[in-house]
Amino acid sequence: MSGCNCSGSCSSGSCSSGSCSGGSCSSGSYDNTLPPGMLAAYNLDQETADGILVYIETDGKALHPAVKGILGKAKEISSGRVFGIMFAGVSGKMLYDEIFSYGVDTLYHMRNSAVKEFQPPTFADAMADVSHRIGPASILFAATPQGRELAPLVAARLGAGLTADCTELEAEGRKLIMRRPALGGNILATIECDTFPQMATVRPGTFPDPIPEIGRKGTSFSRPYKATMEKRIVSKDTVDDDDDIGNARILISLGNGIRNRSTVDLAHRIAKKLGASVSCTRALVDKGWMPYSAQVGQSGRTVSPDLYIAFGISGSVQHMAGLRAERIVSVNKDRNAPINAVADKVIVGDADSILRSMLESLEE
Numbered sequence: 001m002s003g004c005n006c007s008g009s010c011s012s013g014s015c016s017s018g019s020c021s022g023g024s025c026s027s028g029s030y031d032n033t034l035p036p037g038m039l040a041a042y043n044l045d046q047e048t049a050d051g052i053l054v055y056i057e058t059d060g061k062a063l064h065p066a067v068k069g070i071l072g073k074a075k076e077i078s079s080g081r082v083f084g085i086m087f088a089g090v091s092g093k094m095l096y097d098e099i100f101s102y103g104v105d106t107l108y109h110m111r112n113s114a115v116k117e118f119q120p121p122t123f124a125d126a127m128a129d130v131s132h133r134i135g136p137a138s139i140l141f142a143a144t145p146q147g148r149e150l151a152p153l154v155a156a157r158l159g160a161g162l163t164a165d166c167t168e169l170e171a172e173g174r175k176l177i178m179r180r181p182a183l184g185g186n187i188l189a190t191i192e193c194d195t196f197p198q199m200a201t202v203r204p205g206t207f208p209d210p211i212p213e214i215g216r217k218g219t220s221f222s223r224p225y226k227a228t229m230e231k232r233i234v235s236k237d238t239v240d241d242d243d244d245i246g247n248a249r250i251l252i253s254l255g256n257g258i259r260n261r262s263t264v265d266l267a268h269r270i271a272k273k274l275g276a277s278v279s280c281t282r283a284l285v286d287k288g289w290m291p292y293s294a295q296v297g298q299s300g301r302t303v304s305p306d307l308y309i310a311f312g313i314s315g316s317v318q319h320m321a322g323l324r325a326e327r328i329v330s331v332n333k334d335r336n337a338p339i340n341a342v343a344d345k346v347i348v349g350d351a352d353s354i355l356r357s358m359l360e361s362l363e364e
């Protein structure tokens, strides 16, 4: 994106080359020249931009789980107000209390009765207009399929830089310090923008859900927006996301200590009985035993289950980088495996046999 500006490329020396790899922050040489009309059209005031605007993704009835942690983080690091923007029908009002309880001070409830579905260009136009009105220092999205599609469209309209798939966010006053794995996960790049708004998508599960402040009040604006409706949904398929490891409360996670491929099926049968999902280390993805979508870690997914049961996992730095579990149980034949040092409970034994016994007990 030509408007991207990574303070002299990737700051802090963690990003090796002159470019911000991996993310949408592409160009190391930035000459402050935006495509004609962009920044000027929105007249963003670089001197006064403040606060953080968060795209609040909903299904019309509930917040997307990935949004809550981002709202909590925005409240923690914002030097000004926390703004939310939500596209929803009248029923969206039912979500106000919850949204305010997570730290939003001002909510823009965007309404158009003709729009029933996610409409990326239309939403992007409306978001750019709201951004123009409030002049936020930063704009955050969850890196969900919706957020990944919408964020670049908004960035293009604002002529702003965008860092995709961040795994850490900090702030120094209005300045947003964004971090994300880069160069195939070999380094953690620190990326800064020196124009406003600074934009980022955040990997789901990165930040814990904030504790809601029940009864907290905020201001809401119900705003109509113009629909361009370039996209029409002709049919819909529901994807079964029972196995979405990002939302799982219990994860049975498999590592290189698993000796038989058939143990993977066994783990799925146990997971079904427990209402859990099955995740893994990169070792099992490399073997072709598990899909990449199940990989936890720096170059995989970030997960935050209540319970993570690790079978034959050593606990490499790269694996643990994606793990934010409440409790960890480690099943490992090596008493001194690194993961055992952070586990709440350690079971020393053979992973395949213990999984087999678990299934037998559950079936009984």
Ligand SMILES: Cc1cc2nc3c(=O)[nH]c(=O)nc-3n(C[C@H](O)[C@H](O)[C@H](O)COP(=O)(O)OP(=O)(O)OC[C@H]3O[C@@H](n4cnc5c(N)ncnc54)[C@H](O)[C@@H]3O)c2cc1C
Binding pocket: 184, 185, 186, 254, 255, 256, 257, 258, 259, 280, 281, 282, 283, 284, 295, 296, 297, 298, 299, 300, 301, 311, 312, 313, 314, 315, 316, 317, 318, 319, 322, 331, 332, 333, 334, 337, 338, 349, 350, 351, 352
């Ligand atoms: C750039 C980069 C990015 C990476 N990204 C990721 C990532 O996102 N996610 C990820 O997971 N890895 C990632 N890795 C790989 C990572 O470095 C480790 O190699 C990997 O996590 C090891 O997986 P593991 O714990 O399953 O295997 P190992 O490290 O081989 O550990 C196997 C464990 O099983 C135990 N064991 C052996 N036999 C048994 C048995 N019969 N019963 C019980 N326990 C047994 C052993 O004691 C050991 O602790 C990355 C590496 C690089 C270089």
